[in-house]
Amino acid sequence: xxxxxxxxxxxxxxxxxxxxxxxGVSGKVVSPPAVLSQAEVPPILxxxxxxxxxxxxxxxxxxxxxxxxxxxxxxSQQLRLLIRGQDQDCFQLQSSFGxxxxxxxxxxxxxxxxxxxxxxxxxxxxxxxxxxxKLEIKQSxxxxxxxxxxxxxxLRKRSEGYVATLSGVQAGRVSKLCVCVRNTGSRAAFVKAVxxxxxxxxxVMDSTIISLSPSQFVLKERTQEVITIAMKASRRExxxxxxxxxxxxxxxxxxxDEVSRQQFRKLLQIKPEAGxxxxxxxxxxKGIPFDEMFxxxxxxxxxxxxxxxxxxxxxxxxxxxxxxxxxxxxxxMSDSGExxxxxxxxxxxxxxxxxxxxxxxxxxxxxxxxxxxLPVKGxxxxxxxxxxxxxxLNLENTWSIKPEQLVLTAPTINSAADTRHVQILNRSNRELxxxxxxPAHCLTITPQHGVIEPQYETRI
Numbered sequence: 001x002x003x004x005x006x007x008x009x010x011x012x013x014x015x016x017x018x019x020x021x022x023x024g025v026s027g028k029v030v031s032p033p034a035v036l037s038q039a040e041v042p043p044i045l046x047x048x049x050x051x052x053x054x055x056x057x058x059x060x061x062x063x064x065x066x067x068x069x070x071x072x073x074x075x076s077q078q079l080r081l082l083i084r085g086q087d088q089d090c091f092q093l094q095s096s097f098g099x100x101x102x103x104x105x106x107x108x109x110x111x112x113x114x115x116x117x118x119x120x121x122x123x124x125x126x127x128x129x130x131x132x133x134k135l136e137i138k139q140s141x142x143x144x145x146x147x148x149x150x151x152x153x154x155l156r157k158r159s160e161g162y163v164a165t166l167s168g169v170q171a172g173r174v175s176k177l178c179v180c181v182r183n184t185g186s187r188a189a190f191v192k193a194v195x196x197x198x199x200x201x202x203x204v205m206d207s208t209i210i211s212l213s214p215s216q217f218v219l220k221e222r223t224q225e226v227i228t229i230a231m232k233a234s235r236r237e238x239x240x241x242x243x244x245x246x247x248x249x250x251x252x253x254x255x256x257d258e259v260s261r262q263q264f265r266k267l268l269q270i271k272p273e274a275g276x277x278x279x280x281x282x283x284x285x286k287g288i289p290f291d292e293m294f295x296x297x298x299x300x301x302x303x304x305x306x307x308x309x310x311x312x313x314x315x316x317x318x319x320x321x322x323x324x325x326x327x328x329x330x331x332x333m334s335d336s337g338e339x340x341x342x343x344x345x346x347x348x349x350x351x352x353x354x355x356x357x358x359x360x361x362x363x364x365x366x367x368x369x370x371x372x373x374l375p376v377k378g379x380x381x382x383x384x385x386x387x388x389x390x391x392x393l394n395l396e397n398t399w400s401i402k403p404e405q406l407v408l409t410a411p412t413i414n415s416a417a418d419t420r421h422v423q424i425l426n427r428s429n430r431e432l433x434x435x436x437x438x439p440a441h442c443l444t445i446t447p448q449h450g451v452i453e454p455q456y457e458t459r460i
Contacts, residue, residue, distance in 0.1 A: 015300070026420045043077060044068060044079065045071050046069075046229060063120055069111075071114070072114075076112050078139060080108050081107045084458065088105060092105060092122045093119065124139045147257055148188060148258070150191060155325075158404070162326070165330060168333045170233060170331060174233075176383040177228070178228055178229075181318070183219040185221065185222075188259075189219045189257060190294055191217045192290065210249070211229070212229050231248065244330065245329065247327070248327050251327060258300055258302070263309075263317065294354045423459050425457040425460070426452040426459050427454075433449075446460070447460065
């Protein structure tokens with residue numbers, strides 16, 4: 001028995017196998033000592049690992065085909081085929097619907113148990129160059145329409161996130177900040193935040209010093225909530241502000257669709273450790289519970305009927321959004337001269353900031369995330385400019401990029417180049433074409449252009 005593990009996007013090997021058939025005394029074939037169990041055989045088999053067209057004249061199209069087999073004896077397989085890569089615009093899937101033919105870059109199909117399905121691929125080059133793309137074959141996942149989108153209103157924004165300032169910072173004195181949180185999406189959103197005194201060391205700030213209230217809540221679509229951030233400064237915060245405004249805390253803001261959180265909660269009821277198994281040891285999400293009761297969740301009654309998926313934890317954490325809220329402090333008092341400084345938001349809010357800070361009693365943290373940071377084509381020309389800026393056009397947050405900034409180490413002459421990755425996420429319901437440009441000749445970026453399918457992402 002030979003078992004070969006094939007990794008996505010890994011190297012390709014050709015292995016030649018030779019075998020002998022040994023007959024016993026009775027003339028019957030001797031059974032092998034070990035048989036590959038059905039569980040170890042992939043559910044979907046393909047007759048080809050790669051496809052090569054050779055040279056094709058510009059303006060012409062050449063078709064090739066491959067065969068997919070559902071290896072399961074009892075279960076039908078729902079598959080999604082997707083062409084991805086730098087030159088994906090030159091490859092298409094050819095499908096027949098009666099007398100008509102359709103060319104697409106993605107296709108959904110169903111394969112019955114032990115059934116073979118032929119997939120036709122068309123290559124039509126548009127330029128004189130070598131073309132490369134990948135055909136991804138994925139099991140279709142149950143989905144739902146609409147997403148949430150949470151923003152913080154009336155706060156300063158930089159490329160790395162939101163910025164707020166607390167004034168009158170002195171040991172033992174409480175400074176407050178009221179923030180309006182709005183869900184501009186079409187589905188309910190869950191909201192949770194954790195403040196860190198040291199983000200690099202993942203040190204959570206003591207609840208006797210900072211309080212964010214309410215700490216975790218669900219926000220229905222197109223509604224808003226006002227939260228209160230209160231900080232009772234210690235000697236540490238006072239010392240930081242001695243020479244001027246200083247960063248006192250960094251709040252990591254997490255949010256996502258409430259539907260996804262409920263699916264994740266059902267998974268944890270069956271497999272309590274499923275969440276921690278998919279997170280790395282240095283993840284900021286490690287140890288943060290999302291299966292607790294969230295304020296206002298009983299008011300959300302969204303209709304959905306999703307089956308429990310084996311990768312539910314990956315889907316939940318993978319679709320969760322995060323943005324940083326930097327809390328700066330200054331010893332200067334507010335204009336009113338009061339010890340409790342309060343920075344308010346727009347007067348139309350439906351809740352007012354509470355006078356009680358709740359420090360030392362609730363231990364609840366809150367704030368929120370925003371996805372309305374829209375990138376600008378190309379890198380900055382000076383270090384002082386942010387890599388990403390918010391455009392003046394209302395593009396309804398159709399796309400985003402993570403991370404928003406990369407720092408590459410310049411290699412020496414004989415050393416290996418520093419390689420980093422970013423992901424472009426298409427949040428819209430239509431295809432997104434992209435093209436990259438940059439001013440430095442010393443960079444190699446792949447792919448340089450392409451098309452991202454709706455609700456998918458591509459890696460650069």
